[in-house]
Amino acid sequence: MKKRKIELAVISDVHLGTYGCHADELIAYLNSIQPKKLILNGDIIDIWQFSKRYFPSSHLKVLKKIIGMASKGTEVLYVTGNQDEMLRKFSDTSMGNLKIVDKLVLNLDGKKAWIFHGDVFDVSIQNAKWLAKLGGYGYDLLILMNSFFNWCLSKMGRERYSLSKRIKNGVKSALKYINDFEKTAADLAIENGYDYVICGHIHQPKKERYENKNGNCVYLNSGDWVENLTALEYSFKRWKIYHYNHDRLSPFFVDEDLKEMDMNDLIASITDVNLEPETEDIIEEHTKLIEVEEKDLDNQGLAQN
Known part of the structure; x- marks a missing residue:
């Protein structure tokens, strides 16, 4: 399978070491892309619920894949989250192409992107960590029950169903928390002059x-690899939410944002990079040849409208 070359990929809330983690699907996604930068935006390993009794080989393969990408030239930036907070003691540590940070600011085509996990906005974590951990165990149990429920549905030929999404969407306090989270992140980003703010934590792409x-x-959230199986991708100066269940067979350029661009804008966005002089000469030469061929076709009355 040909890999898609993209500028930046952001994944978060993988929760390796829990029953809800979709490690196989994540490996398939990582195998399909070749990013210059890979941002791991928190809660990749669920240290809160880590158990020696459950850490299957597919979860280890995810870690191996990420390290392999770093060894092959991808810059991997691990932004710590609340459930892998033990890594915060190693903040600003670099190991080859892998770096651990608590937050990140990137310059993307002249615009500033502010990247952090988002647990700093979670009052339950700040004031009562034991309550947040208890909620994490309850969430994991709900996901485990949901997996069995979906297995039964698949045997009956019916579509998958998310119990946790149903609960979140049906509880006003949960919706208010999500809306407040997004607004707070966006307001702070505007106040500090950032063009993009990129979070995880709330599992809402x-x-x-x-x-x-x-x-x-622009507020962006990478979602998770427990329920939504989503990531953020940046390329051609555009952001896209990648949905594994819908996009795994679709190339990046079918993004609706790119469909709406006219051809001149698309060419400009792709070629707005520093090319080697030899490459520029080749492009110019081929462009002249195409123009000559089009004129010949026009003279013969064969050019398409």
Whole structure:
């Protein structure tokens, strides 16, 4: 399978070491891309619920794959989260192409992206960590029950169903928490002059522009690999939410944002990079040949409208 070359990929909330983790699907996704940078935006390993009794080989393969990508030239930036917070004692440590950080600011084509996990906004974690951990165990149990439920549905030929999504969408306090989380992150990003703010933590993939009296920014959330199986991808100066269940057979360029671009904008976004002089000469030469061929076709009345 030919790998898709992209500028940046962001994944979060993989929760390796739990029953809900979709490690095989994540490996398939990572095998399909060749990013210049891979951002691991927190909760990759669920240290809170880590158990020697459950850490299957597929979960180890994910770690091996990530290390392998780093060894082959991909810059891997591990942004720590709440459930892998033990890694925060190693913040700013570098090992080859792998670096551990608590937060990150990147320059993307002249725009600033502020990247962090998002647990800093979670009051339950800040004030009562034991309660947050208890909730994590309950969530893991719910996911385990949901897996059995979906296995039964698949045997009956019916579509998968997410119990946790249903509960979140049906509880007003959960919806308010998510909305407050997103607004707080966006407001802080605008206040500090960031064009993008990129989070994880709440398992809700999203891409939305926020505005207030001080300006605007784009809020992005990479979702998770427990329920949604999503990632963020940046290429051609555009952000895309990648959905494994829908996009795994689709190339990046079918993104709706790119469909809406005219050809000149698309060419400009692709070629807006520093090329070697030899490469520029080759492109110019081929462009002239194409123009000559088109003129010949016009003279013969064969050019398409």
